[in-house]
Amino acid sequence: MFVCAVALLCLVSVSHSAPLSCEDLLRPLDQLNPHHLKGRWALVAGSLSDPAYLERFKRRNSTSIDFSSFSNATSSVSYTPSVDAGGKCHYHTHNVSVEGSVFTFDVREQVNLTVTFLRTSCPDCLVMRYDNESKKVERLLLFSRRRELEQKEMEEVNAQMECLSMPPPAIMDPNKELCPEQSVSDSAAAQT
Numbered sequence: 181m182f183v184c185a186v187a188l189l190c191l192v193s194v195s196h197s198a199p200l201s202c203e204d205l206l207r208p209l210d211q212l213n214p215h216h217l218k219g220r221w222a223l224v225a226g227s228l229s230d231p232a233y234l235e236r237f238k239r240r241n242s243t244s245i246d247f248s249s250f251s252n253a254t255s256s257v258s259y260t261p262s263v264d265a266g267g268k269c270h271y272h273t274h275n276v277s278v279e280g281s282v283f284t285f286d287v288r289e290q291v292n293l294t295v296t297f298l299r300t301s302c303p304d305c306l307v308m309r310y311d312n313e314s315k316k317v318e319r320l321l322l323f324s325r326r327r328e329l330e331q332k333e334m335e336e337v338n339a340q341m342e343c344l345s346m347p348p349p350a351i352m353d354p355n356k357e358l359c360p361e362q363s364v365s366d367s368a369a370a371q372t
């Protein structure tokens with residue numbers, strides 16, 4: 181019985197013969213450096229578990245996020261997604277706290293998502309996994325300082341999505357402009 185199970189496992193891993201196992205592909209970063217996050221990142225590709233929401237997501241012109249830190253002494257950073265959809269830019273600034281490879285939203289924000297940064301071989305990318313309250317993956321988003329990545333880098337994130345049984349991702353059009361960065365006064369207004 182035991183031998184049988186082992187043989188089966190071997191067959192499965194041989195037939196997939198991928199360079200990395202899902203366990204490796206879905207490993208979180210050991211430690212996220214909040215300073216590394218600072219600045220702007222463009223969404224390159226993303227998948228959502230909910231196919232209906234993925235369809236709407238595909239119609240976005242562009243998405244980016246800006247991270248900034250309040251001071252070096254704390255692990256709180258602000259997280260501002262900018263979405264160009266429906267003919268205009270939408271901004272939402274959230275305070276989040278970073279611990280290890282995970283960030284969580286301030287309880288007052290009523291956003292019950294946990295975001296984990298996964299390891300990636302791409303040096304200027306962020307692979308962010310958003311889990312809901314039941315710890316089920318809702319989205320996996322690939323951001324980069326670049327608008328377009330090498331095929332090898334795309335294959336890695338596609339494999340990560342497959343490991344999570346997510347649908348094929350939306351690939352963002354690198355030629356569509358990102359929303360302008362919010363000015364300081366805009367973001368102060370958004371936080372009130």
Ligand SMILES: *[C@@H]1O[C@H](CO)[C@@H](O)[C@H](O)[C@H]1NC(C)=O
Pocket residue numbers: 215252
């Ligand atoms: C915060 O830390 C970064 C990197 O460690 C350093 O370059 C920067 O000068 C620090 N900023 C302040 C205000 O201390």
Ligand SMILES: *[C@@H]1O[C@H](CO)[C@@H](O)[C@H](O)[C@H]1NC(C)=O
Pocket residue numbers: 239240241264265266267268
């Ligand atoms: C995308 O941008 C174009 C031109 O800027 C705009 O007309 C269109 O409504 C935008 N599409 C969406 C889904 O926002």
Ligand SMILES: *[C@@H]1O[C@H](CO)[C@@H](O)[C@H](O)[C@H]1NC(C)=O
Pocket residue numbers: 290291292
């Ligand atoms: C998030 O959780 C809090 C407390 O558990 C709950 O009051 C709130 O309605 C939840 N928000 C959403 C958007 O589900």
Ligand SMILES: *[C@@H]1O[C@H](CO)[C@@H](O)[C@H](O)[C@H]1NC(C)=O
Pocket residue numbers: 229312313314315316317
């Ligand atoms: C989390 O996501 C799973 C799968 O999409 C869903 O079945 C579950 O109801 C969600 N939980 C919450 C609290 O939204």
Ligand SMILES: *[C@@H]1O[C@H](CO)[C@@H](O)[C@H](O)[C@H]1NC(C)=O
Pocket residue numbers: 250273274275286371
């Ligand atoms: C986020 O944190 C900063 C600094 O602690 C604070 O000034 C600001 O009011 C907070 N914003 C929200 C939306 O909680």
